[in-house]
Amino acid sequence: MNITNGLVASFHYTLKNPAGEVLDSSEGNEPLAYLHGAHNIVPGLEAELEGKTVGDKISAVVTPEGGYGVKHDGLIQEVPRSAFGDQPVEPGMRFNAETDQGPRMVVITAVTDDTVTVDGNHPLAGETLHFDVEITDVREATPQEAEHGHVHAGGHDH
Ligand code: ZN
Secondary structure, three states: OOOOOOOEEEEEEEEEEOOEEEEOOOOOOOOEEEOOOOOOOOOOHHHHOOOOOOOOOEEEEEEEEOOOOOOOOOOOOEEEHHHOOOOOOOOOEEEEEEEEOOEEEEEEEEOOOOOEEEEEOOOOOOOOOOEEEEEEEEEEHHHHHHOOOOOOOOOOOO
């Protein structure tokens, strides 16, 4: 069975940046299962997996446009330190913030006495992604999975 829209595929993966550093991996975990054509995974990788089958190993280089998007300067904002009240703020802290585009995960990138810089870009925005993938399973989606647009496995619950 070859991967095409409406099928559920599972794969092991290692994700590296262009410097060869491992950013994420399924090693030691269950393979990642996704519903092909439902945008469960980044579009650049989904396109590379089209037509592949169990046992296929691929290396895919995914541009930021096909991955987590380019970095938008507009998502980097400087806010008054006072907006955080007495809360401790340090670079690297993550929290949900209300933005013009709705709730969004942001990370604090800089702190001064008066200001805090927060970045709402995805942590992998602007990165070229190097995926090594091995496909471990391809199957029909259940009617419910097809209706929901995602896979029911690995503790997914309603
Ligand atoms: Zn569901």
